[in-house]
Amino acid sequence: xxxxxxSEILPSLFQGAGLTLQLFFWTLIGSLPLGxxxxxxxxxxxxxxxxxxxxxxxLMRGTPLLLQLIFVFYGLPLIGVxxxxxxxxxxAFILNYGAYFAEIFRGGLQSIDNGQYESASVLRLSYWQTxxxxxxxxxxxxxxxxxxxxxxxxxxxxxxxxxxxxxxxLRAGNVATSRDVSLVPLLLVxxxxxxxxxxxxxxxxxxxQRYSYYK
Numbered sequence: 001x002x003x004x005x006x007s008e009i010l011p012s013l014f015q016g017a018g019l020t021l022q023l024f025f026w027t028l029i030g031s032l033p034l035g036x037x038x039x040x041x042x043x044x045x046x047x048x049x050x051x052x053x054x055x056x057x058x059l060m061r062g063t064p065l066l067l068q069l070i071f072v073f074y075g076l077p078l079i080g081v082x083x084x085x086x087x088x089x090x091x092a093f094i095l096n097y098g099a100y101f102a103e104i105f106r107g108g109l110q111s112i113d114n115g116q117y118e119s120a121s122v123l124r125l126s127y128w129q130t131x132x133x134x135x136x137x138x139x140x141x142x143x144x145x146x147x148x149x150x151x152x153x154x155x156x157x158x159x160x161x162x163x164x165x166x167x168x169x170l171r172a173g174n175v176a177t178s179r180d181v182s183l184v185p186l187l188l189v190x191x192x193x194x195x196x197x198x199x200x201x202x203x204x205x206x207x208x209q210r211y212s213y214y215k
Contacts (some may be wrong), residue, residue: 009176009185016172017192020158023089023168027154030094032147035101040131042106053102060099066160068092073164089161097154104146108139141211148204155196169193 041053060068073088083091112135120130159170173189176182 012172013169013188013192016167016169019167020169023158024154026090027093027097031097031101034094034098036105038098038102039105039109042102043109057099057102060096065096065157066163068096069160069163085164085166088164089166100150104143105139108143111142112138144208152197152200155200
């Protein structure tokens, strides 16, 4: 494991890590709001909405993310819906993680006592004011550990995009390993994943401390 060899392969690994981080970022940006909206629908009193959203969550959680990636990129073109590789990955990841976040947020919403809604009604707050100012701050505190676990899983699940030919971190490591017949690239990939997970864990810990005043 020479320093010169490591310095030679690091640029390609960092380039792959850049794509991994982009996918991670856009998935969170899209799936967290989607999950919150779906969770509100899952707790709605309108049955058709609940049925449709229950079906969506069941499909996304009941099938592998790898299969969903293949279906979005290779299957949807059969009905005229065509995505570029990167767009297909982002779309599939947002749909998948949106479903998981929806179930997490739904559990948080259902843990809020009905008395708080009644108190907000007495104060003449609208439903959306109640949700935004009273319910969501408490739900965020409740669901943070579960959301944190999914965020960490997302870092690792991003490696699945190799199936549609994207050059993420793991693919860059596999290419270098096959070319040079060495496990060093994969060891470096493991180190980079550990660093990414460590950074996410630290940030999530700080966010949990930020909401500790709800105790």
